[in-house]
Amino acid sequence: MKQLFLQRANARNQSIVLAMVCLVLLFTDIRYTYLQPVRAFAGTLTEPVFWLSELPSRLLEGMRVLSQDRSDRLGQLAALEQKIKVLEARQLKMSALASENRRLRELLSSSEKLDESVLIAEVVGISPDPARHYVMIDKGADDGSFIGQVVIDSTGLVGQVIETTTSLSKVLLITDQRHAVPVISLRTLAQLVAEGTGRFDRVSLPHVPESLDIQQGDVLVTSGLGQRFPKGYPVARVARYELVAGDAFASVMAQPLSGLQTLDYVLLVFDREAPQAFAREILDEENIDG
Amino acid sequence: MAEARFQGLGFILITVVLGLVLGLIPLPMSVPAELNYLRPDWLGLILAYWLLATPEQMGVVAAFWIGLVADIVFGAPFGFHGLNYVLLAALVLSSYQQLRMLEIWQQALLILFALELLTVLQLVMVGVLDDRDQSWLILLRPLTSALVWPWVFLLLRAYRRRYV
Known part of the structure; x- marks a missing residue:
C-alpha cells in the first residue's frame, strides 16, 4: 500500500516536470528551427504509420477501378x-x-538555363488538422527532394517542401496561414505578396494601396523575389477587390489556380529558372480570352 | 512474469499504433476540411483506457512519449499533444480507482470535461506562442470523443481480457 502512494506522488511530480518539458518544446519548435533534424529523423521512423493510414483509401480506389x-x-x-x-x-x-x-x-x-527537370509525386496524405494546410507526398530525401523545394501541379503553384524524411515529404500549401509568396500581377506587373488564409479557396493580398491597379480576374504569378520561388509560376486569380472609402488599403482576395483540396499528383521542381515560358503562355491565353 | 509483462506491452503498443492510424486516415477530399474537427481523439481515448486499466504499465512518461510521436505523425509542433496527454495521464492516474467504479456514461462525461479543459489549455498555449488563428470548432472534438468512449472502452476491455 505504501508503495502505491509513493507511486502516486511520483506520478504527480513526473507530470509536472514533463508538462514543463512540453511547454519548452512547444516554444522552441514554434519559434525556432533547432528541432528540424529531430523531426526529419523521427519522421523516417514513423513512416509505416503513414503507409498504414493510406491503406483504406488505396483499397477503396482499387475496388473502384475493378468495378468500373x-x-x-x-x-x-x-x-x-x-x-x-x-x-x-x-x-x-x-x-x-x-x-x-x-x-x-x-x-x-x-x-540562365531553360531546361526544367521535374519529378512527379503522388499525394499520399493530407493534414488531419484543418488549421494546418499541408500534404504528404511519396518522394523524400532519397529521391532528391529538399527543404524549400517548389511544388507545382499542372494548373499552378501548390507550395513548398518543409520537411523531408527518407521516402516522404511534407508540402506546405500556399493557403496555410504561415505561408506567403511574392507575386506579380501579369496585367500590370504590380508587385504583391499572396498570404495564406487558412481557407483552401482563398489567399489574401495585404497592403494593396488605393492607387494600385488591381482588378478582379487579374492573374498573379510568382515574381521570383526572395529567391525561394522561381519566377513565373501561376499562383492565383484575383477574385474580390474591395475598397472601403477612407481606408488606406484595399481588401483583396484571390483564388488559388491549382485545386489544393483535390490534389492527386504534384511535380517537384529541380530547376530555378524554368517556368518563365509557362507564364508567358498563360499570359497569351489570357489575352486571347480577353 | 517479466515475459508476460513484455507481451502485454506489445499488445498495448498495437492499439497505440491503431490510434495513430485512425487519427491520420484522410477524409475524402470532396468533404469540407472542417469535418476533421469532428474526429474523435482516438489516441487520447486509447491512452486513457490503458491508464485506467493497467496504470502499472502505462504511466505519465509513456503518455509523454506517445504525445511526441503523435506530434510527429499529425504534423503538430513538438509538445502539442505531449502536454495534452501528460496532463490527461496525471488526471486519470490521480483517481483511477474511483473512475473504475463509475458507470461508462459517467466516465464519458468526465472524459468530456477533462478533454474540454485540456483543449482550452491547448488553445491558450498555442494562442500565446503561435500566430495562427485556431478555430473554435476544435472544442467539438472532446464531444465526439466522449460519444465514442463507451465503444472504445468496451472494445479495449474485451481485447485486454483476451490478450493482455
Whole structure:
C-alpha cells in the first residue's frame, strides 16, 4: 500500500516536470528551427504509420477501378491518348521556342538555363488538422527532394517542401496561414505578396494601396523575389477587390489556380529558372480570352 | 512474469499504433476540411483506457512519449499533444480507482470535461506562442470523443481480457 502512494506522488511530480518539458518544446519548435533534424529523423521512423493510414483509401480506389465498366475505361483511355497528342504538339512548339530562347540568351551572354527537370509525386496524405494546410507526398530525401523545394501541379503553384524524411515529404500549401509568396500581377506587373488564409479557396493580398491597379480576374504569378520561388509560376486569380472609402488599403482576395483540396499528383521542381515560358503562355491565353 | 509483462506491452503498443492510424486516415477530399474537427481523439481515448486499466504499465512518461510521436505523425509542433496527454495521464492516474467504479456514461462525461479543459489549455498555449488563428470548432472534438468512449472502452476491455 505504501508503495502505491509513493507511486502516486511520483506520478504527480513526473507530470509536472514533463508538462514543463512540453511547454519548452512547444516554444522552441514554434519559434525556432533547432528541432528540424529531430523531426526529419523521427519522421523516417514513423513512416509505416503513414503507409498504414493510406491503406483504406488505396483499397477503396482499387475496388473502384475493378468495378468500373470496361467500355468506360476504354473511353477514358482514348480521351487520354488524344490529350497526349495535343500536348505533344504543343511541346513541339515549346521546344522550338526554347531553343530560340537559348540562342538569344547566348547572344546576351546570359547563363540562365531553360531546361526544367521535374519529378512527379503522388499525394499520399493530407493534414488531419484543418488549421494546418499541408500534404504528404511519396518522394523524400532519397529521391532528391529538399527543404524549400517548389511544388507545382499542372494548373499552378501548390507550395513548398518543409520537411523531408527518407521516402516522404511534407508540402506546405500556399493557403496555410504561415505561408506567403511574392507575386506579380501579369496585367500590370504590380508587385504583391499572396498570404495564406487558412481557407483552401482563398489567399489574401495585404497592403494593396488605393492607387494600385488591381482588378478582379487579374492573374498573379510568382515574381521570383526572395529567391525561394522561381519566377513565373501561376499562383492565383484575383477574385474580390474591395475598397472601403477612407481606408488606406484595399481588401483583396484571390483564388488559388491549382485545386489544393483535390490534389492527386504534384511535380517537384529541380530547376530555378524554368517556368518563365509557362507564364508567358498563360499570359497569351489570357489575352486571347480577353 | 517479466515475459508476460513484455507481451502485454506489445499488445498495448498495437492499439497505440491503431490510434495513430485512425487519427491520420484522410477524409475524402470532396468533404469540407472542417469535418476533421469532428474526429474523435482516438489516441487520447486509447491512452486513457490503458491508464485506467493497467496504470502499472502505462504511466505519465509513456503518455509523454506517445504525445511526441503523435506530434510527429499529425504534423503538430513538438509538445502539442505531449502536454495534452501528460496532463490527461496525471488526471486519470490521480483517481483511477474511483473512475473504475463509475458507470461508462459517467466516465464519458468526465472524459468530456477533462478533454474540454485540456483543449482550452491547448488553445491558450498555442494562442500565446503561435500566430495562427485556431478555430473554435476544435472544442467539438472532446464531444465526439466522449460519444465514442463507451465503444472504445468496451472494445479495449474485451481485447485486454483476451490478450493482455
